Amino acid sequence: MIPAAFAYERPASLDEALGLLARNGDAKLLAGGQSLLPLLKLRLAGAERLIDIGRLRELRGIRELADGGLAIGALTTYRDLLDSPAAMRYRCLAEAVPGIADVQVRNRGTIGGSIAHADPASDIPAVVLALGATLVARSSSGERTIPADAFFQGAFETALRPGEILTEIRLPGASDSVGSAYRKLAQPASGYSIVGVAAVVGRQGGGTGAISMAQVGVTGVGDVAYRAAAVEAALVGSDGSASAIKAAAAHAADGQTVASDIHADREYRAQMAGIYVRRAVEGALAALG
Ligand SMILES: Cc1cc2nc3c(=O)[nH]c(=O)nc-3n(C[C@H](O)[C@H](O)[C@H](O)COP(=O)(O)OP(=O)(O)OC[C@H]3O[C@@H](n4cnc5c(N)ncnc54)[C@H](O)[C@@H]3O)c2cc1C
Known part of the structure; x- marks a missing residue:
């Protein structure tokens, strides 16, 4: 749990930090340290020099x-x-x-x-x-x-x-004409997402009109967070009914290489992706009123 030795700089301004970074290609930035410090302590990452921007x-x-x-x-x-x-x-x-x-x-x-x-x-x-x-x-x-x-x-x-x-x-401006929600299946020890879904959804004319916009971000499922484009395409123009949302959510992991680990294997995670997309979209529509 002791990191390898590194040089430490604490610039007093953004300009000073940018100058240090420009002169030291091997340096890593330190902000809150909640990801970087554990990685350094476990020696899963190394740094010759840390530039601590945390107090800017x-x-x-x-x-x-x-x-x-x-x-x-x-x-x-x-x-x-x-x-x-x-x-x-x-x-x-x-x-x-x-x-x-x-x-x-x-x-x-x-x-x-x-x-x-x-x-x-x-x-x-x-x-x-x-x-x-x-x-x-x-x-x-x-x-x-x-x-x-x-x-x-x-x-x-x-x-x-x-x-x-x-x-x-x-x-962008928070608008009353769109609703949003976040739903996640959390890894119980750390809280990290096994599946996490943010949905931002709007209806034509508010109330009960057809879905006019849908933006869905998914984390935990693929090798990087992504916009679920196929879900969004299936939602826009639909009536936003339970069956339309379920059909759209079936595309939650389209195009992704679904991750598999000790917390959730590939099949389970893919299935949870669909369920949490459905829940997030339902939550966003409920927030619209
Ligand atoms: C026990 C534990 C549980 C956690 N659970 C969750 C969870 O449930 N969900 C979740 O989302 N996260 C979780 N995290 C991760 C945590 O949210 C992130 O570590 C944190 O938000 C990263 O921000 P930081 O300021 O600590 O970054 P740091 O650890 O300081 O930096 C992380 C990386 O980003 C770079 N960096 C930082 N700031 C900048 C910047 N402004 N410009 C360019 N590069 C930069 C650094 O160089 C470094 O490579 C958990 C962490 C711990 C320790």
Whole structure:
């Protein structure tokens, strides 16, 4: 449980952190440490140098955008999210965060750390996929934005380039004309998702009209969190009845190599994917009223 020796830097500003990262290609960023430190202690990962960005106030906090959306700093902790009425208006986020780990991890773990780490069983990737979030990355040569559905590229692999820091997560405005929900089958010891599903769904004219939009993010099932495109296509234009949702949910794992491990074998996990997609979509429609 003792990590190999590493150099440690604690920059006082984002610019200083970006400069350090640009000069030290072998360095790893440390945010809340809830994934990285266990990996280092177990020697499943190594780092020559850690750049501790965990105390950069400029990357922490939540602000409302002029277009009605929300900008969440990458170092915003799960606890901060739970304390923010603006963040908790996004029901799928409000339902996902309390189920992440335990109170100690939620006090230190950051939304940006979860997204940048891209663990195939983490909850937040499914939420930002379903919400159609935009991720902001900065390097010493500038800033760029990456849509969530282009960000997660494989297990622990993202679209971040060397020298980039994820700085902000932008959510589109929370609207009363769409409902959202998060449902998960949790691994009982850690809380990680065996299957986790975020759904954002709207109906034409609100009430009982046909389904006009559906965005479904799934985690825990494949080698990386993904948008369930076949489910979304089957839902849009349907009447949103129980049978239509069940038929759409049957496509939950389409195109995925379904994971198999000691907690859930491939067949069970694939079946649970369908069930939890159905529950999340039903929850999102119920939230619409
Ligand atoms: C006991 C336990 C139970 C857990 N259960 C759950 C669970 O139920 N659900 C769940 O989703 N997660 C769970 N987690 C994981 C936890 O949510 C993540 O570890 C955490 O959110 C990652 O954020 P962090 O700030 O701790 O990142 P760190 O551990 O500091 O960093 C993780 C990785 O991301 C990189 N990184 C961090 N921030 C940035 C950034 N801004 N820009 C670029 N790269 C960055 C780091 O270099 C590192 O490679 C659990 C963890 C533990 C220890």
